[in-house]
Amino acid sequence: MVLKPTRREAVALLAAAAFCPRVAAAAGVRGLDAIARAKGMRFGSAVSANPRTGSFDNPAYAALLRADCGLLVAENEMKWQHVAPAPGRLNFAAFDRMLDWSDRNGMAMRGHNLVWQRRKWMPAWLEAHDFGGRPATEAARILTGHVEGVTRRYGTRVQSYDVVNEAVTPDTGALEETALSQAMGGTEATIDLAFRTARAAAPHAELVYNDYMSWEPGNAKHRAGVLRLLEGFRRRDVPVDALGLQSHLVTSGPDGSQGLLASQEEWRRFLDAVTAMGYRLLITELDVRDNGLPVEAGARDRGVADYARAYLDVTLSYPRLRDVVAWGMTDRFSWIEDFEPRPDKAPRRPCPYDDQFRAKPLRDAIAAALAAAPERAA
Numbered sequence: 509m510v511l512k513p514t515r516r517e518a519v520a521l522l523a524a525a526a527f528c529p530r531v532a533a534a535a536g537v538r539g540l541d542a543i544a545r546a547k548g549m550r551f552g553s554a555v556s557a558n559p560r561t562g563s564f565d566n567p568a569y570a571a572l573l574r575a576d577c578g579l580l581v582a583e584n585e586m587k588w589q590h591v592a593p594a595p596g597r598l599n600f601a602a603f604d605r606m607l608d609w610s611d612r613n614g615m616a617m618r619g620h621n622l623v624w625q626r627r628k629w630m631p632a633w634l635e636a637h638d639f640g641g642r643p644a645t646e647a648a649r650i651l652t653g654h655v656e657g658v659t660r661r662y663g664t665r666v667q668s669y670d671v672v673n674e675a676v677t678p679d680t681g682a683l684e685e686t687a688l689s690q691a692m693g694g695t696e697a698t699i700d701l702a703f704r705t706a707r708a709a710a711p712h713a714e715l716v717y718n719d720y721m722s723w724e725p726g727n728a729k730h731r732a733g734v735l736r737l738l739e740g741f742r743r744r745d746v747p748v749d750a751l752g753l754q755s756h757l758v759t760s761g762p763d764g765s766q767g768l769l770a771s772q773e774e775w776r777r778f779l780d781a782v783t784a785m786g787y788r789l790l791i792t793e794l795d796v797r798d799n800g801l802p803v804e805a806g807a808r809d810r811g812v813a814d815y816a817r818a819y820l821d822v823t824l825s826y827p828r829l830r831d832v833v834a835w836g837m838t839d840r841f842s843w844i845e846d847f848e849p850r851p852d853k854a855p856r857r858p859c860p861y862d863d864q865f866r867a868k869p870l871r872d873a874i875a876a877a878l879a880a881a882p883e884r885a886a
């Protein structure tokens with residue numbers, strides 16, 4: 509059912525394939541990814557290793573990934589908490605399996621993430637660690653050991669890493685602290701060391717700072733904090749290649765569009781400033797919280813799709829952005845349900861496919877936005 513591009517996509521692809529070999533190679537292979545590749549971009553999704561969630565072990569989910577994705581990211585399985593659940597105990601089994609699956613299926617795999625600059629998401633043992641009499645040295649030893657351990661294990665099989673995730677506090681724009689960064693003597697020192705270590709250990713890889721500053725009203729301080737951080741990287745010559753736009757979008761108002769027009773110009777100014785510093789862009793975790801939209805599924809899905817289309821049209825107009833990654837393909841397994849349920853308890857509908865694995869208007873909106881995006885230079 510979902511294995512083929514829709515008729516309209518197939519016709520468009522065949523027409524384009526007639527005079528573009530890149531499209532010809534991709535045509536008929538993968539729906540959204542094929543449309544993206546025709547423009548010099550890629551499309552992908554988060555995947556997990558737990559068969560009760562969005563796992564490749566679940567045949568229906570695997571079919572969705574094969575239908576639309578050329579790029580995957582592990583929802584949790586590369587996170588520090590996961591690969592180092594206790595001091596000295598390493599657990600790479602889940603991510604190893606995921607990487608094997610993505611290789612077998614001809615999909616690239618992003619690395620997410622090496623350092624998550626939030627206490628809650630760092631390993632509990634590390635938050636409680638005794639850093640001893642020379643805390644900065646001990647912290648640097650642990651940090652470099654982790655970054656080198658992961659990047660060297662996977663070598664060139666992983667070509668892009670979210671080296672640091674979510675270091676900026678949204679309400680203030682200040683930097684977050686963890687036990688590790690306190691021991692290091694500051695968050696900047698920690699982040700800089702993570703990127704420098706990653707560049708030395710994985711010189712082939714794209715190194716990304718990833719965060720959720722978004723275009724909605726209320727994100728101004730978050731965006732300003734991220735800009736300061738990115739400026740600091742350039743001043744200190746820290747090897748950061750790209751900004752990851754998580755893109756956990758949030759609608760508001762009865763038609764989902766409230767605040768949209770007000771925020772578009774600010775969003776452009778933000779992306780202009782980021783790209784002017786030479787950073788590439790990626791959409792790393794796209795999904796949509798249907799806040800304020802009516803409970804009726806049809807209206808909700810249309811509101812979500814229109815909102816995402818407006819966001820993608822602006823964001824994909826930047827040719828420095830080449831990868832679009834959804835944070836899960838189906839509503840059935842989306843993290844949003846646990847993270848922020850709807851006040852009326854109606855199940856969330858944040859993903860391109862519904863809980864029965866049927867394509868929704870959001871999938872069409874992504875397809876249309878990719879098809880309308882300017883072609884990237886080869």
Ligand code: XIL
Pocket residue numbers: 583584673754793843
């Ligand atoms: C989320 C996962 O989806 C959940 O399963 C987990 O419990 C918490 O993390 N920003 C990120 C992602 O960078 O890693 C988060 O993923 C969602 C927000």
